[in-house]
Amino acid sequence: MPSHRCGEPSSVGYPVQPPKFVEPAGLYIHIPFCRKKCPYCDFFSISDLSLQPDFVEALLVEIDLKADPALAFDTVYLGGGTPSVLPIDSLQRILSAVRTSIHLLPDTEVTVEVNPGTVTAGQLAAYRQMGINRLNIGAQSFQEANLMFLGRIHTVRQVTDTISWARRAGFDNLGLDLIYGLPQQSLRLWGKDLQQAAGQCVEHLSCYTLTFEPGTKMEADLRQGRVRPPAESLVADMMTLTVERLADAGYQRYEVSNFARSAALRSRHNQKYWLSVPYVGLGPSAHSWLEPERCWNKKDVAAYIGDLAGGRLPIDGRERLERTELITEAVFLGLRTTDGIDGGRFDDRFGVSLEQLFGEVIGRLGAEGLLTFADGRLALTDRGMLLVDAVAAEFVQRV
Numbered sequence: 001m002p003s004h005r006c007g008e009p010s011s012v013g014y015p016v017q018p019p020k021f022v023e024p025a026g027l028y029i030h031i032p033f034c035r036k037k038c039p040y041c042d043f044f045s046i047s048d049l050s051l052q053p054d055f056v057e058a059l060l061v062e063i064d065l066k067a068d069p070a071l072a073f074d075t076v077y078l079g080g081g082t083p084s085v086l087p088i089d090s091l092q093r094i095l096s097a098v099r100t101s102i103h104l105l106p107d108t109e110v111t112v113e114v115n116p117g118t119v120t121a122g123q124l125a126a127y128r129q130m131g132i133n134r135l136n137i138g139a140q141s142f143q144e145a146n147l148m149f150l151g152r153i154h155t156v157r158q159v160t161d162t163i164s165w166a167r168r169a170g171f172d173n174l175g176l177d178l179i180y181g182l183p184q185q186s187l188r189l190w191g192k193d194l195q196q197a198a199g200q201c202v203e204h205l206s207c208y209t210l211t212f213e214p215g216t217k218m219e220a221d222l223r224q225g226r227v228r229p230p231a232e233s234l235v236a237d238m239m240t241l242t243v244e245r246l247a248d249a250g251y252q253r254y255e256v257s258n259f260a261r262s263a264a265l266r267s268r269h270n271q272k273y274w275l276s277v278p279y280v281g282l283g284p285s286a287h288s289w290l291e292p293e294r295c296w297n298k299k300d301v302a303a304y305i306g307d308l309a310g311g312r313l314p315i316d317g318r319e320r321l322e323r324t325e326l327i328t329e330a331v332f333l334g335l336r337t338t339d340g341i342d343g344g345r346f347d348d349r350f351g352v353s354l355e356q357l358f359g360e361v362i363g364r365l366g367a368e369g370l371l372t373f374a375d376g377r378l379a380l381t382d383r384g385m386l387l388v389d390a391v392a393a394e395f396v397q398r399v
């Protein structure tokens with residue numbers, strides 16, 4: 001295992017045998033600004049944009065401090081928040097600093113999240129020019145009423161404009177985010193959203209269920225009876241419809257909520273999270289992972305800026321996972337993917353096979369049609385995916 005700590009660079013690389021599954025790492029950069037806070041969102045972001053210039057200076061310092069010669073990266077993901085609210089020259093400076101300080105492999109996937117209503121055609125052309133090769137567009141819905149309910153600042157027209165500007169700028173790898181399971185949303189209307197999204201012919205679709213996260217305005221509305229969530233059975237039907245309709249349109253599911261036109265068009269960056277590959281997070285609230293340690297940055301833009309101005313890493317906390325926790329995470333994350341858990345890799349990591357640890361539960365849930373165990377891979381069926389958390393919990397009881 002690497003001897004240096006998560007979130008802090010080593011000066012000498014891997015001093016002992018590197019782990020067998022060392023793979024290129026992912027770099028995540030959290031841009032903590034949004035034009036307006038959406039009522040359902042619990043990602044860390046603020047709508048006061050006045051701290052942006054100081055934030056960018058602080059981020060440049062953090063890039064420098066966290067540069068780690070022991071790691072090579074093949075993905076960079078700018079998320080948030082809304083990275084597209086940053087001025088073009090700020091984004092340019094951030095990417096130049098990354099390229100100068102961090103070992104990026106050839107053909108690195110560089111993704112930026114953009115929200116319709118915060119980008120222009122010229123901005124997207126500049127993104128392409130600066131080497132960004134993938135965009136993830138926060139469309140959320142193709143129905144104006146849904147966008148209004150979700151408190152989004154954009155219109156459907158702005159979604160389709162963003163897609164056509166991106167194509168014109170030369171992007172050949174676009175993803176759209178969609179949300180379903182809204183109060184009052186029918187199965188038919190969700191089907192219409194899926195049809196419109198698939199009709200855009202983008203390479204990747206992420207379809208998330210609306211969740212009522214503690215501390216959000218939407219959750220307060222729920223508690224006070226101002227909104228009613230849809231029935232669980234309707235949400236399950238929506239998920240089933242999603243898989244069917246998107247398969248008909250040529251999208252293969254590869255994770256509970258993620259679909260791509262081919263294996264090569266999956267989000268290379270997000271797959272690192274599900275496979276426990278190392279990742280380094282920069283920016284307020286960003287998490288870093290270097291097995292067996294996770295650490296995370298302060299969730300406060302001013303404190304983040306203050307720490308870095310003083311030359312200190314803005315780390316808020318860290319935890320070292322024990323073997324049982326690592327196995328629990330491997331099961332929870334692996335079962336979310338259609339590739340499932342690779343038995344050989346599991347054996348290498350933990351010194352025990354999936355059959356030894358989970359033989360009984362694999363047999364039982366397999367007989368119920370919730371999972372398959374073939375060619376050394378343990379994966380959920382579509383029916384199992386509907387119950388992913390409950391199935392994973394059955395495994396975890398045996399760890």
Ligand code: SF4
Binds near residue numbers: 138
């Ligand atoms: S734009 Fe995205 S990150 Fe910003 S508040 Fe809305 S959902 Fe959250």
